[in-house]
Amino acid sequence: MSAPVPHVDEDLVARLRTDLAAAEFTVTGVLDVLGPLASSALGREQPLPARRVASASSSPAATLIRLFTLGDPVDASEVERALPRLRVHGAVALGLVTEEGDGVVARFDIRPYASDESHWWVASDLAEVATGSPVREDHVLGIGGASTTLAQWTIRRPVSSALDLGTGCGVQALHLGSHADHIVVTDLSERALAFARFNAALNGCTWDVRSGSMLEPVAGQRFDLVVSNPPFVITPRSGEVPLFEYRDGGAAGDAVVAGLVRSVGEHLEPGGVAQFLGNWEVPRGSTWTERVGSWLDGAGVDAWVVQREVQDPAEYAETWSRDGGHHAGTADFDAMYAAWLDDFASRDIESIGFGVITLHRPTGDREPFVDLMDERGPVPPAMGDTVRVGLEARVWLAEHSDDDVLDQAWKATPDVTEERHTLPGASDPSVIVARQGSGLGRVIQLTTVTAAYLSVADGELTPRQAVGAIAGILELDADETEREVVAFVRDAAKDGLLVRPTD
Template identity: 85%
Template structure:
């Protein structure tokens, strides 16, 4: 039997919104109440410090933290004071709370969320931190690490139509509202859709919310932007492992993400972009680029895939057997661990990759590009603008000839610095690198030739002009120097180390 769902009532939701604003139940308001220590512990799913701090405060925000975040029973009189417009009666009518003697307990999680210079609330099932028990298989997740990763990597340029595929509680749709004229949100889970509708109503958003599996609800439709945090977790088809709707797609191996990659092209407008998270298996004797590259064959899509993490089967089993509130070294956890190991062994899987896929439908008739990168280092919290610049640069390179590239006046990005390392007593550096301060934080090894070019890449001189001077000064073959500079420029442009004057 499913846990209760929130109910839609426009007037009552407006009252709830007014009370949340008045209480300053926002990301900054919660931080002000809890302080950095308790807030940090709560983000790591350790509620005790937050419970200690909030219980000592009589502020409305502290009451709402105890009620809606920590899941504690709260005296009805305190809830009345914290929700003076909605009142306990209204909260009961919305299905947000239940009575427990003289106290009130939450039935759902209402969590403040801030991003893109906006303040929102996300409504979802109570987290394990509130219930103290493993989550249900139909659990609707709130704001999690995967959802924030996808939101951070999504390109935020204005679009006409956007699709949030597998919306869950509506996190990605909230972001899309900021830069899309219309938003369609889909999910196979009717429970998730109920929470998404409530999240939309609470934040004053107008989404077209549809039920169905993957792309079925939008058959025959196209979008300028598709985002998806799909159920990408590779879960054994075994009774030993619970199948959580928010993470498990019901297919063997990595087929859910593979099928989405192969089918999304039909739903993109020319120039449209799809961005999604994914896991992929790497069988023994192959590489992750072989695996993901095969998904892309024949799609006609440009692809830029960044692998961010790699785990072996044991690490993967440990990560996901703990997910949902199951604790290590219990009989259930050990059974799940074994089921994962057996499942991967049946397909001879050596490792599992995780990353972000950015797909683009070319606006003109040309061969698509495929760029599969392994970049596991730290990146800025907001990558969307870097992804936009990188995608547009890759499209430019795909649509222009080498001759045009050599004739463009590139300039070094402001965040690019050069480092020279010299052995003791040596007069010349033994290592020269260009380091990118933002974006993917790339570090590129330079030669004497490419270092010389980068030093004059100021937007006034083209590579062709620079090559002539460099070859002459260093007494090098002009043709070989041109090829070396050309390869460097292609690599540096695609990740934003070199920019066009107009950028």
Template identity: 90%
Template sequence: MTAPVPHVDEALIARLRADLAAADFTVIGTSEVLGPLAAAALGREQPLPARRVAGASDAPAATLIRLFTLGDPVDVAEVERALPTLRLHGAIELGLVSEEGDGVVARCDVRPYASDDRHWWVASDLAEVATGTPVREDHVLGIGGASTTLAQWTIRRPVRTALDLGTGCGVQALHLGHHADEIVVTDLSERALAYARFNAALNECAWDVRSGSMLEPVAGQRFDLIVSNPPFVITPRSGDVPLFEYRDGGAAGDAVVAGLVRTVGEHLVPGGVAQFLGNWEVPSGSTWTERVGAWLEGTGLDAWVVQREVQDPAEYAETWSRDGGHHAGTADFDAMYAAWLDDFASRDVESIGFGVITLHRPETDRTPFVDLMDERGPVPPAMGDVAQVGLEARVWLAEHSDDEVLDIAWHATPDVTEERHTLPGSSDPSVIVARQGGGLGRVIRLTTVTAAYLSVADGGLTPRQAVGAIAGILDLDTAETEREVVAFVRDAAKDGLLVARTD
């Protein structure tokens, strides 16, 4: 039987909002209550330290942590003190809690969430850490690693219209509210949409909430920005594996993500951007760039895909067999593990990639660019700014000729350093690289020619001017030197190692 979900009552939700704020039930406030050790343990889904700390505190935030995060029974009097405006009867009426014996238990998870200087509250189904049992197939996730990854990578330029495709409980839509005038959210799960409506009301947001599969609810519509944390997990079509709605799109292999790549362009205005997460299979004898590149053929979209992680079939099976509260060594876990291995073997899958896909509809009639990068190193939390700069640079480079690139005065950004590696006893370096300190942390191997150009890339000379001097000093063909330098400038400029002089 489907578990109940909270319902929207504007008056009661206003009281709940006031009580949560008064209790300092915020990311900072709960961190201060728990302390670094318990907070870190809870982040690893180890509740015992948090339970010990919160149980010893009479702070309202501690009571709310015990109730809504840890799933512990709480005395009626403590709930009344923590929610003095809503009171227990109001929390029951909203569907947040119920009385069991002498105590009160939560029927859903409610927790604070923050990004930069913005903070919200997010309701979702109780996690396994609170229930102690595997989650149900219609489970609605709260704030997870995938949702925060997408939020960090999303370009935050102001837009008129935005779509959160597969919204779940509405995490991406909360972020969109600060730079989009109109927000549409969709999901196939009616349970997820109920939580999305509740979270919109709790955080005083106005969303157009629509039910349906993938892009069906927005047929005929176009948007400035589309974001999606889709059900991208590659799931065996087997009775041994739970078909969790939050991760399974109902298709074999990576077809859900492939289909989204091929169709999302129909819903972008010229200049519009789509960003989403995805998994892709790499069959034996192939590469991930061939796999994803084939999806992009004929879409007419610019594409920038950054592969962030690669797993072999066993690693992937272990990751997702544990998901939802299952544990290694149990019969259920082993059956799921085997089902994943059999599924991948049936398609001769050698590895599975994970990454961030950014698509852009060109505003001019030109050949779209395709940039497929493997960058697995650490990146700054606020990748949205980096993504915006990178996308704008790639669009500019696609719209300008090599001659135009050669006639711009470029300069290296302050975070770019040069490293030279020399073998013992040698007077000349065997390896020269340019290393980016921020952004994607790009490392570009330099030749004698490109190292010479980078050394004078201070905004004073154009590449064309520098090439003449470099070719003369090194006694090289000018045309060939020019081709080498312009290729380097394009590669470095797309990720911000080189920027155009603005004066």
């Protein structure tokens, strides 16, 4: 028997939207009701503090938290007061709740979600924290860590057309609405598409919703922007592990992500960008850069991949065995754990990487660049503008010669500081580094030459002009000094430590 889905009735959905807004069922409103302690606990999937606070409040927002977030039975009269326009019968008609005696029980999770400029409501299946049991294999995931990571790293510049590949309940498409004229969303899961249609209606959005696997629904089409939180989890095919639709793409190992990397370029307009998350396996004796780099051979796209996390097979197995509501020490958990270990051992996998992949289709006839970075340190929550600046810098550098770099004035950004470390009693520093205070937080070790150039990078003096003076003062070969400065500028400029004054 298939699981239920919400229904779209434009009039009833409009009433629901009005009621949610009037109840101040927003991110801020929920925080005001729960307070920081209960909100933080709920974020850690501990519902007790939120349940205690919400049960003690008679506000409409508290009623909606109990109903749609915590999954608690709520007296019908309270729901009537919280949803005065939709009423209980309207919520039943939308498939959102069922009546049980004098109580009302939610069938789905509805919760507020927001960016800096917009606020929405997102419907999905109830989480394990609400149901108290493991989720179904056709579970439609709501707002999660992966979806928010992708949203935070996505470049937000105006585009004509955008594709949300594997949309799930539509989180990425909601963000795309702020800067894309036409939005296509796809998913293999019909249940996910039902939630996406409902969320589009609930938030007043218009999406072109299509069913199908990966890029099949958009065959022959190109987009300015493709975003995807794909089913990237590496899942054993032994039968011991549930194949959750939201995380499993139906292929062994990391083939889903590899296939997307190799094929998405065909669906990008010249200058178009694709951004998605991914896992990759690293076999013993290899490196992650060799693994991901092999996917890019012949792909015809520029690639900037930032590895953010690395786990060994046991850590990976523990993470995903817990996912979906299973608990350590149970027979199901142990069986899944063992299946993952066996699966990785069969391919001699030493580690598994996770990161953000940004691809760009060149506008001209040049060799694509590939930049594979391991940056696991903390970064700001909003990375989209950093990624935009970094991608634009990498494209400029790929399209310009070393002579162009030498003749372009560069300026050190205000967040770049220099550190000098000197051994006791020494007159000269043994280590000099440039440290970036924002973005990826790059730290670049400097030489005497590059430290000298960085000190005069004021946006007016070009590297070519500076090299002559530096080589003369330090009594160095001018050509070698020039090559060293060019290499430094290319490395520092790609991540925004140096910028062109016109940028």
